[in-house]
Amino acid sequence: MYIVDLLPAAERERYLDIRAFLQSTVRQASIDYWNREEFPFGLLAEMGKRGLGALQTDGTSKLFKGLMYVEVARADVSLSALVGIHNELIVGMIDALGSEEQKQRWLPGLITFTQLxxxxxxxxxxxxxxxxxxxxxxxxxxxxxxxxxxxxxxxxxxxxxxxxxxxxxxxxxxxxxxxxxxxxxxxxxxxxxxxxxxxxxxxxxxxxxxxxxxxxxMLPGATDFAKANDLLRDSRAWVGWQGAGIQLAAFDVARSYSLERRQFGKQLACFQLVQQQLAEILGNASASLALMAQLARIQTDGKLEMAQAAMAKSTCTRLARASVAMGRSLLGGNGISTDYEMGKLFGDAEILYTYE
Structure with missing residues (x-):
């Protein structure tokens, strides 16, 4: 059984549809924006049409939300950072701590990504x-x-x-x-x-x-920082999902490259060392996904503690750092160029390891 099979049928269908959009549209388009340090407003609008700005308020499960964070990170980590912060800390704070007037003024635009x-x-x-x-x-x-x-x-x-x-x-x-x-x-x-x-x-x-x-x-529910800490705890857990997503991206790039690249008369994928590296990257990603799926269950039960969220974030981003470094090595000299994506992932992995 795959983790996605744990989702209800309607959520699973929506997940597969959004994943296909992210891979077919966002992944390749994001590379040029990343290189130029520019923001893709057009891509954000398309993501809004698919409900990625409303993950905090649409009533879907914690597991679905987490897997959406995985797939956005798999397509582009920068956009996954925006989607996570937007849902967990902006929409989440206003929805939980804001006045009715503040909710009416801001939430409609936020959940469609027409406002940030x-x-x-x-x-x-x-x-x-x-x-x-x-x-x-x-x-x-x-x-x-x-x-x-x-x-x-x-x-x-x-x-x-x-x-x-x-x-x-x-x-x-x-x-x-x-x-x-x-x-x-x-x-x-x-x-x-x-x-x-x-x-x-x-x-x-x-x-x-x-x-x-x-x-x-002033947010009436945010009269001291302790009330915001619960949402910050959940946002720390979100970074764990990002860590799983970037590892899947590293595997995608490394696998594709090893099948296309030929050395010494055969595909890179035919060499046992390359196979071992691919297996380790995918193993790290699978372990991270399993950890985060368990964390989603704890969140659903309302029992998540800050220490658990921090442990998950630390573990998944540590594995992400190792997986992406391994993928970069597998690509050799091409691994340092963003033209092959792995160089882009290498830089992004350092940020995931550092923040939150």
């Missing part, structure tokens, strides 16, 4: 050290919140319609969540260029200079 949000937590000097290091401040003044601070590595920061900014309330010292529209005075986002991975993702440095927003832009 950015999750603005990490800061230049402190990374994700939330408890002791977060410096961005919020002050309530004349019925408005005044936000000051800086954020770094914010995905979609230059293209989003709003940023979900985490700031420390000057009045009580608590960290709270605020919706900051990106066209407000004082919001400045600068693209971080020259990355070795996730080059499609438009990461940004953000400066918030006396940005004024209505009092109603």
């Amino acid at each position: 949000g950015a999750f603005a937590l990490t800061e230049p000097g402190h990374g994700s050290d939330i408890a002791g290091g977060l410096e961005t401040s919020a002050r309530l003044e004349d019925g408005e919140w005044v936000i000051n601070g800086a954020k770094r590595w914010i995905g979609s920061g230059t293209i989003a319609d709003f940023a979900l900014v985490w700031a420390r309330d000057e009045a009580d010292g608590r960290i709270k969540g605020f919706i900051v529209e990106t066209d407000r005075a004082g919001y400045r986002a600068t693209k971080i260029a020259n990355k070795i991975g996730l080059r499609i993702m438009q990461n940004a440095d953000i400066v918030l200079d006396n940005v004024r927003i209505p009092a109603s832009n």
Whole structure:
């Protein structure tokens, strides 16, 4: 039995349809965008038509959602980062912690990908050290919140319609969540260029200079950071699914190359060492998928703990790093060129291992 066979029939049919679209359309098209560090708005629109912006709210199973993250990562890791952050941290936060007015204003556009949000937590000097290091401040003044601070590595920061900014309330010292529209005075986002991975993702440095927003832009359910931690736990688990997806991509590329490439009068795939490498890559991917499928069961039962999510993320991305390195080696000199995809995967795997 394959993991996909665990899905209900309707979810399985939808999974196969979306997987075919991602492989036939997104995978090849993404390479040029990745090389140029540009964002494929047209591809995002097509993904929205297939419901990839609504995975958090469409009522499908945890396993289906996870397998969708796998298949998007298999096609392009940058877009899988956007899809995961979008569902887990933007749609998820507003749906769970937002007011009815905020949900009505933002969710319809978000779930169709006609609008984008950015999750603005990490800061230049402190990374994700939330408890002791977060410096961005919020002050309530004349019925408005005044936000000051800086954020770094914010995905979609230059293209989003709003940023979900985490700031420390000057009045009580608590960290709270605020919706900051990106066209407000004082919001400045600068693209971080020259990355070795996730080059499609438009990461940004953000400066918030006396940005004024209505009092109603604070998320009423995010009056302290502990309430957001449950969603961050699930987002950490999502990176484990990414790790499984990039390993399948590495296997796809390595297998295809070993069947097409001939050395010493025969296919590379005929050599036992190459066969061993392919088996190890696929074995790592299979182990990662099995681990994540079990994690989905734990999530469904409402029993997932942060330590479990972190362990899964750590394990799957460690195996991903090893699998992609093995695939790069299998391609020889061609493995360092993004023309053969493996070089692209090699850079992306480093990011998965590093973040979350």
